[in-house]
Amino acid sequence: xxxxxxxxxxxxxxxxxxxxxxxxxxxxxxxxxxxxxxxxxxxxxxxxxxxxxxxxxxxxxxxxxxxxxxxxxxxxxxxxxxxxxxxxxxxxxxxxxxxxxxxxxxxxxxxxxxxxxxxxxxxxxxxxxxxxxx
Numbered sequence: 001x002x003x004x005x006x007x008x009x010x011x012x013x014x015x016x017x018x019x020x021x022x023x024x025x026x027x028x029x030x031x032x033x034x035x036x037x038x039x040x041x042x043x044x045x046x047x048x049x050x051x052x053x054x055x056x057x058x059x060x061x062x063x064x065x066x067x068x069x070x071x072x073x074x075x076x077x078x079x080x081x082x083x084x085x086x087x088x089x090x091x092x093x094x095x096x097x098x099x100x101x102x103x104x105x106x107x108x109x110x111x112x113x114x115x116x117x118x119x120x121x122x123x124x125x126x127x128x129x130x131x132x133x134x
Contacts (some may be wrong), residue, residue: 014038032099033112035092042086048078048119052100060093061085063115 019038049066
C-alpha cells in the first residue's frame with residue numbers, strides 16, 4: 001500500500017520586474033526567450049524545440065507539438081494533451097519577430113540556437129547567456 005503523496009510546493013510566477021531583471025542580465029540572443037517562457041508558460045524543452053514554422057506572427061500564436069527530451073534530442077511533446085496553440089502577448093510576438101530577424105533560424109528551423117547555430121540541450125540556454133556582473 002502506498003502512503004499519501006507529498007504535495008508539491010506551489011510555483012509562483014515571476015513578477016514583471018523579475019522577468020525584466022533576468023532579461024536585462026542575459027545575452028541579447030536569449031532575451032526574447034526569457035519573455036516568451038515567462039509570459040506563455042512554455043516548458044523549457046518546448047521552447048528549445050520551437051521552429052520558425054510554429055510561430056504565427058499574424059495571429060500572435062505559437063504551435064507546440066514538439067519538445068526537447070532528456071535523452072534523444074527532439075521529439076513529440078510529453079503527452080498528447082501537451083500539443084496546443086499558445087497565444088502570445090503582442091509585445092512578445094514583436095520581440096520574437098525581431099529575434100528571428102537578428103538571429104535567423106538554423107537549417108532545422110529552430111528559433112533559439114547557440115551562437116554557432118546548434119540547438120540547445122536541456123538546461124543549457126539560460127546558463128549559457130547570463131552575463132556576469134550585472
